[in-house]
Amino acid sequence: MGDIVSLGGADDGVRLVEFERAIPGRPATSRRPAGPRILRFSEIPSGAQVFLTDSEIAFLQKEGRFRFELLNEDPDRPRRERPTNLGLTEEESRYADCHLDYVVACYGMPGGYKKSRPKLRPIIKEVAERRGEKPPSPSTVMRQVEKWLVGGDVLGKAALIRKRRYANTQQPWAPKLLAAMRSCTYRALLLPKGSASDVLALLRIWADENYPDGNVALPSLRTMERELAKVDKYIKDYLRKGGGKAGRANAAYYERPLPALPMEEVEVDHTTFDVQLIDDQSDIVFGRPDVITIRCRRTGMVLGLGIGWEMPSFASFIEAVRHAMYEKDLSAFPSVKTGWPCRGRWRRMFVDNAMHFLGVSIAHAANELRFEVVELRPGEPWMKGAQERLFGILNSRVAHAVPGTTLSNTAERREHEEALEPPALTLREFEAFLVTYICDEHHWAPHTGLGPLRTLPDVPIRLWRQEIGKVKIRDLPHPDTFASLAGDVDHRTVQHYGIDWDYIRYQSDELIPILTHPKHKPGKGKHKGTLYRVTRDPKDLSRIWVFDPYRKLSIEVPAVRQDYAAGLTQHQHAVIIAHHLRTVRQFVDIDGLLRTRGQMLVEIERLRKRRNVQGIERKLARFLGQQKAKRIRSRVTPANDSATASAEPLDIEDPSFVKAPEVRSPQASNLNRRMRENPERVRQVEAEPGRPPKKIARMPKKDAAQAAVKAPPSTSSSDLDAIRNTNSDWDDV
Numbered sequence: 001m002g003d004i005v006s007l008g009g010a011d012d013g014v015r016l017v018e019f020e021r022a023i024p025g026r027p028a029t030s031r032r033p034a035g036p037r038i039l040r041f042s043e044i045p046s047g048a049q050v051f052l053t054d055s056e057i058a059f060l061q062k063e064g065r066f067r068f069e070l071l072n073e074d075p076d077r078p079r080r081e082r083p084t085n086l087g088l089t090e091e092e093s094r095y096a097d098c099h100l101d102y103v104v105a106c107y108g109m110p111g112g113y114k115k116s117r118p119k120l121r122p123i124i125k126e127v128a129e130r131r132g133e134k135p136p137s138p139s140t141v142m143r144q145v146e147k148w149l150v151g152g153d154v155l156g157k158a159a160l161i162r163k164r165r166y167a168n169t170q171q172p173w174a175p176k177l178l179a180a181m182r183s184c185t186y187r188a189l190l191l192p193k194g195s196a197s198d199v200l201a202l203l204r205i206w207a208d209e210n211y212p213d214g215n216v217a218l219p220s221l222r223t224m225e226r227e228l229a230k231v232d233k234y235i236k237d238y239l240r241k242g243g244g245k246a247g248r249a250n251a252a253y254y255e256r257p258l259p260a261l262p263m264e265e266v267e268v269d270h271t272t273f274d275v276q277l278i279d280d281q282s283d284i285v286f287g288r289p290d291v292i293t294i295r296c297r298r299t300g301m302v303l304g305l306g307i308g309w310e311m312p313s314f315a316s317f318i319e320a321v322r323h324a325m326y327e328k329d330l331s332a333f334p335s336v337k338t339g340w341p342c343r344g345r346w347r348r349m350f351v352d353n354a355m356h357f358l359g360v361s362i363a364h365a366a367n368e369l370r371f372e373v374v375e376l377r378p379g380e381p382w383m384k385g386a387q388e389r390l391f392g393i394l395n396s397r398v399a400h401a402v403p404g405t406t407l408s409n410t411a412e413r414r415e416h417e418e419a420l421e422p423p424a425l426t427l428r429e430f431e432a433f434l435v436t437y438i439c440d441e442h443h444w445a446p447h448t449g450l451g452p453l454r455t456l457p458d459v460p461i462r463l464w465r466q467e468i469g470k471v472k473i474r475d476l477p478h479p480d481t482f483a484s485l486a487g488d489v490d491h492r493t494v495q496h497y498g499i500d501w502d503y504i505r506y507q508s509d510e511l512i513p514i515l516t517h518p519k520h521k522p523g524k525g526k527h528k529g530t531l532y533r534v535t536r537d538p539k540d541l542s543r544i545w546v547f548d549p550y551r552k553l554s555i556e557v558p559a560v561r562q563d564y565a566a567g568l569t570q571h572q573h574a575v576i577i578a579h580h581l582r583t584v585r586q587f588v589d590i591d592g593l594l595r596t597r598g599q600m601l602v603e604i605e606r607l608r609k610r611r612n613v614q615g616i617e618r619k620l621a622r623f624l625g626q627q628k629a630k631r632i633r634s635r636v637t638p639a640n641d642s643a644t645a646s647a648e649p650l651d652i653e654d655p656s657f658v659k660a661p662e663v664r665s666p667q668a669s670n671l672n673r674r675m676r677e678n679p680e681r682v683r684q685v686e687a688e689p690g691r692p693p694k695k696i697a698r699m700p701k702k703d704a705a706q707a708a709v710k711a712p713p714s715t716s717s718s719d720l721d722a723i724r725n726t727n728s729d730w731d732d733v
Contacts (some may be wrong), residue, residue, distance in 0.1 A: 004070040005041070007050070007060065016069065017041035017050050061154075068154070083158045096157040099144045101127050102136065103152075103160065106145055115142055173219065180206050181219070185227055189239040196224040255454050258298055262468050265297040267350040268320065277427050279572070284579045286572060289430065292320040296342070297350075299467065300450050300460035302438050303342045304328075306539075307431065309571035315488075315538040318365065322482045333432050336439045341464065344473040345371065352376045365485050369477055427572075480554075483545065487535035488570065493523055494532055499544065499557065501534065503577060504565055506544050508557040517550050538570040 007015045020042055026035035039057070041050040052060075060066035088096065105127050106113050106120060114120075117138040128135035144160050151159035171178060184202040188194035200221055207216045219227075237246035259265045270292040277286050292306040304324025308316035328340040349371055351362070366373045425433075443461040450458035492499050494514050498507030514520055514532070523529025536544040542565045546555045559565035565573075 003068060004044070006067045006069050007065060009063075009065050015050075016044040018044055023051075083155070083161065083164075085156055085158050088158060088161065092161045093157075095162065096160045098131070098133075099136075099141075099160045100157050101131065102141045103145050103148045106141060113145065177216070180210075181224075181227055185224075185231060186235075186239060188228070189231065189236055192240065194240075196221055196228050199224045199228060258450075258454075260298070261471050262296050262298045262301070262464060263344050263346045263471050263473075265348045265350065266294050266303060266324075266346045267297055268292065268294045268317070269352065270316075273430075275425060275430065277425055277430055279426065279576070284575060286427065286575055289427070290316065291434070292316055294320055294324045294349075296346075296460075296464075299463040300447050300458075301342050301443060301464050303346075305434070305438075307427070309569065309575075314362065314365075315570075317362065318482055318485050319539045321365075321369065322479075325476050330435070330439075332428075333435050335432065335436050338440050338444065338461075340435075340439050341468075343476075344471070345369070345476060348372045348374055350374045350376055368481060368485065370474075480545075483535065483537050487545070488538050489533065489535050491531040492534045493529040494520070494546070495522060495529075498560065499534060499546065501536065501544065502573065504541060504573070505560045506557040507560050508555065510555040511546070511557065513551065514546075514548055514555075519550065536570075540566075541568045541570060541573055542566040 001019060001021060003019045005017055005019065007017055018041060020040045023038040023040060025037045028034035036053040036055065038051050038053055041052065042048070043050055057066055083092075085093075102124060105123050109119065109123060120138045120141060124135045124138060124141055147159050173181070180203060181199070184199045184206060187202055188196075188198040191198060200218070203218055203224075207218060208214075210216075234246050234250045237249050241249075270290055272288050272290045275288065277289055278284060279286065286309055290308045292308070294303045294305070295301070296303055304320050304322075306316045306318075306320030306323060308319075325343060325345055327343050330336050330340060349366070351373060352375070362373060443464075444459060446457040446459050448455065448457045450456075450460065450463060490501065492501060494511055496515065498505050498511065500506075515522075519530070521527070521530045532549070533547045534544050535547075541559065542562060543556055543558045546557055547553075548555055
């Protein structure tokens with residue numbers, strides 16, 4: 001009673017039950033036979049009752065669905081696990097084998113086994129002499145025979161081992177202190193170099209906060225070291241390095257079965273090669289190339305690759321897909337001897353989360369190109385370990401062997417820093433090395449994991465030639481599909497000289513229908529022209545596609561400078577343009593230009609100041625003249641009621657009796673003109689044709705009445721007596 005047994009198997013589930021008691025079977029009568037004995041079990045942890053007969057237990061035990069898990073040999077001690085032959089230590093196995101010889105010899109006694117020390121001693125002595133060891137006591141042998149009778153039928157020799165001793169499970173510390181020790185241990189593991197001394201220091205702070213009187217005995221440093229050593233490795237990695245690192249470091253690896261045919265499953269990944277590349281025509285350093293490869297999982301063949309200069313983008317991914325699907329043109333690589341026979345469309349592509357172009361774009365491309373995308377779970381590089389291994393081989397065989405390599409890590413680079421050569425490999429040379437190695441060496445070398453078992457090697461080209469005939473190659477997509485998927489889209493105007501895009505000019509006769517269309521606007525000044533959708537391939541800037549909205553078709557427009565743009569990538573063009581502008585800035589003395597510009601501005605400012613001063617003086621003179629005219633017009637004079645004066649012509653030199661006409665600019669607004677009620681008009685004398693006008697006598701300047709009211713003479717006169725007579729109130733000094 002109290003033994004724990006497991007019922008069932010992997011197909012129907014395993015249930016743990018505890019034996020409670022045996023129910024005797026009904027006795028036999030004259031009418032019916034005796035009933036079987038029933039054993040009652042209680043399921044853990046639900047407590048449901050399970051009833052089994054001896055025959056049912058025997059049937060389950062034969063199928064391996066009735067197993068002892070824990071035995072309750074001593075009710076006062078905790079139940080212990082029932083060992084089996086596979087769960088024995090080497091020491092326990094030697095002990096059981098030794099005593100099994102004595103047990104078998106006792107069972108072979110004449111007349112059967114008898115519990116008699118005199119009869120057992122000669123048998124024990126004979127076995128000990130045969131084994132060459134000291135004979136055990138008869139009591140020990142009889143005790144082992146008893147164990148064999150009880151559990152030998154089920155457990156075999158595992159029933160003869162000693163009872164396993166268990167350490168004292170009772171903790172010497174209070175539960176609250178144990179919880180604090182565990183908490184401080186986890187807090188110390190959060191530190192990058194947390195140790196047992198840190199745990200003890202944190203525990204000291206906890207004791208001071210919770211027990212200010214200090215009546216707490218803390219464990220020793222050795223105890224903290226043992227507690228720290230008990231922490232599971234996953235928990236240590238999780239606290240120190242995060243859940244992702246803990247999962248990758250402690251996860252189990254599983255191999256995936258290979259597909260049945262080539263082109264059924266492929267895997268794609270990228271890596272940045274450890275080499276610096278330069279331009280083919282100049283010394284411009286483009287940087288480290290990022291290579292994307294597509295590999296067939298069944299044969300190990302590299303179907304295609306794409307070379308980019310930035311971190312993996314959707315454009316470089318599409319370039320690799322295009323290269324993998326179509327026939328390879330190896331005319332630029334005459335050193336390749338064996339060719340590259342891979343082409344076609346696959347069914348399923350495996351990608352991981354390290355590919356930064358995952359998302360809506362790749363899903364849309366998969367729908368158009370008609371293949372399925374399977375995203376592997378993050379942190380599981382073994383799911384495509386062959387692809388990772390391929391990158392390691394390419395880096396070590398190609399990148400690390402050419403000049404300009406940067407090696408794989410900083411420590412290794414520091415050791416070889418003096419021996420490393422400057423970048424000297426161009427993009428074309430690097431691509432030639434890469435293609436030659438893939439075609440002539442990688443495809444023809446045996447690789448582990450391609451055989452009928454994953455541990456057996458095989459040759460990729462052999463598998464491809466043997467099994468590709470079983471695959472039906474589907475029709476491939478139109479080349480324009482790739483340009484539309486990975487193309488860089490913008491809107492540009494179409495002019496008579498063509499289209500400018502990032503300093504590259506594109507021109508074609510096909511643009512004439514757009515230029516001559518009635519709805520086309522070329523744009524002039526502040527008026528913008530008509531914008532048209534243009535698309536270019538980031539991997540080849542030698543041409544663009546312009547969508548004609550009037551004819552509803554796409555026009556291919558080549559670059560004017562094909563010697564520069566043919567085969568040029570967008571990243572290369574950007575690096576070349578940036579290098580050129582930087583060179584121009586370095587050649588031009590920017591500070592000198594700024595000084596020259598500043599001196600010009602200072603001189604212009606000085607001239608503007610002088611001109612402004614002259615203008616102010618002219619404005620001041622004009623203002624004073626206007627004020628004088630205003631003063632003359634506003635002067636009050638007596639009315640001219642003399643008939644003699646009225647009969648005479650106007651005195652032009654002294655127009656005292658006639659108001660001067662107002663002079664205004666012809667650009668002045670009429671609303672600003674001063675309105676005069678009765679302006680005096682000047683009579684005009686018209687001469688008869690052929691006859692001069694008559695001479696009219698001039699009237700006297702002033703009459704007697706006007707002379708009487710004439711103003712006194714000016715004080716500027718030098719006659720002192722006249723001035724004194726005029727001012728009679730002055731005092732003599």
